[in-house]
Amino acid sequence: MHAWPASEVPALPGQGRDLEIHDTATGGRVTLAPGPVARIYVCGITPYDATHMGHAATYNAFDLVQRVWLDTKRQVHYVQNVTDVDDPLLERALATGDDWTALAERETALFREDMTALRMLPPREYVGAVEAIPWIVPMVERLRDSGAAYELEGDIYFSVEADRHFGEVSRLDAEAMRVLSAERGGDPERPGKKNPLDPMLWMAAREGDPSWDGASLGRGRPGWHIECVAIALRHLGMGFDVQGGGSDLAFPHHEMGASHAQALTGEHPFAQAYVHAGMVALNGEKMSKSKGNLVFVSKVRRDGTDPAAIRLALLAHHYRADWEWTDAVLDEAVERLARWRAAVSRPDGPSADALLAEIRTALADDLDSPAALAAVDRWAAAQAADGGSDEGAPGLVSRAVDALLGVAL
Incomplete structure (x- = not known):
């Protein structure tokens, strides 16, 4: 599966700082100091609907991680999946009369368009669950044969007791896990399971559902969690630097x-740090496909909004915060974009060396994008009020905002 084209990241003078970021598994800050190649895995979409602002906010957060790493002169090995076979996708296809593969391909293509428009840096490997099945099957067989998994009426379940570190990512108690498991795709009430929390690794073929040859597992399709494990291990190996996604993925998925x-x-550990973005709400409720309260990136773009303004609307909120999308949020972003573009359009301006340092400091401080935006606002205000004589300043500001925030001025 192919990703989307990469926008050029301008070169900046000097070098950025190592990133300090909140790690869900420890509950506190960690300093990420990868080797020459930083490794990150971010969980992708289930493509049964278009990209909404909650998706965009999550991918924006991990785009910032990449940009901070690139500014430290590292390379980045970024991997993302597409869950292109799963119950929600099949249910939507049945409800709409679509072929499920055509639905997945159409929505994945639209996701790529949205990511391109928003200048999100693409993954090096962009891998669908179906594509990963040949890697998943032997992993499930190994877990079963080692006693870490078991069969129940043809389905294969993972035994959470097989991992003595189970629970260390989300740091939740058993009752909280059970509630979230039921809400987020698990089946804690199924009779016969060794532990209610045990997740499915391989679902035996059901009538009318797609299925694949699972060798000794029989025909079926993979569970949700093993999909990402197979892709991450194949392309990144154990102990990669960041596992990322929305905060609703901490449990059960991560x-x-x-x-x-x-x-x-x-x-x-599987990953050195587990980083989670907050949820975006509309009308007081988390934006989600199940609730239907979605603002689609593609719709906002079709209405004539510059994608750079959409990105500024996302950047105005700290990545870990839960926040609400409103017309006022977008209006403010449109106005900010206009101010910034006017400021960098002049032939000279106030020195921007300190501004570059401020942006770098803000982003290294747990991706504090609101502080970075405020710093650019101050420079733009000074430009509007008094101007300056540094002929290189507007160009440096434009390059810094592009390279570090992904906003083209």
Whole structure:
């Protein structure tokens, strides 16, 4: 599966700082100091609907991580999946009369368009669940054969007790896990499971559903969590730097994925840091496909909004915060974009060296994009009020905003 084209990242003078970021697994800040190649895995979409602002906010957060790393003169190895076979996708296809593969391809294509428009840096590997099945099957067989998984009426379940580190990612108690499991795709009430929290690794073929040859597992399709484990292990290996996604993925998805990988390899941890973005709401409720309260990136773009303004609307909120999308949020971003573009259009201006340092400091401080935006606002205000004589300043500001914030002026 192909990703989307990369926008050029301008070169900046000097070098950025190492990133300090909040790690869900420790509950506190960690300093990320990868080697020459920083490794990041971000969980992708289930393509049964278009990209909404909640998606965009999450991918914006991890785009900032990449940009901070690039500014430290590292390379970035970024991997993202597409869950192109799963119950929600099949249910939507059945409800709309679409072929499920055509629906997945159409919505994935629209996602690529949105990511391109928003100047999100693409992954090096962009891999669908269906594409990963040949890697998933032997992993499930190994877990089963080692006693870390078991069969129940043809389905294969992972035993959470096979990983002594289970629970360390989300740091939730068993009752909270059980509630979230039921809400987020698990089946804690199914009779016969060794532990209500045990997640499915391989679903035996159901009538009318797509299925694939699972060798000794029989025909079926993969569970949700093992998909990301197979892709991450194949392309990044154990101990990669950041596992990322929305805060609703901490449990069960990232918790279960870590346990699958740790049981498979005998190594710990799966990822050095688990980083989670906040949720975006509309009309007081989390923006989600199940509730239908979505603002689509493609719709806002079709209405004539510059994608740079959409990105500024996302950047105006700290990535870990839960916030609400409103018309006022977008209006403010449109106005900010106009001010910034007017400021950099002049032939000279106030020195921007200090501004570059401020942006770097803000982003290294747990991706504090609101502080970075405020710093650019101050420079633009000074430009509007008094101007300056530094002929290189507007160009440096434009390059810094592009390279570090992904906003083209």
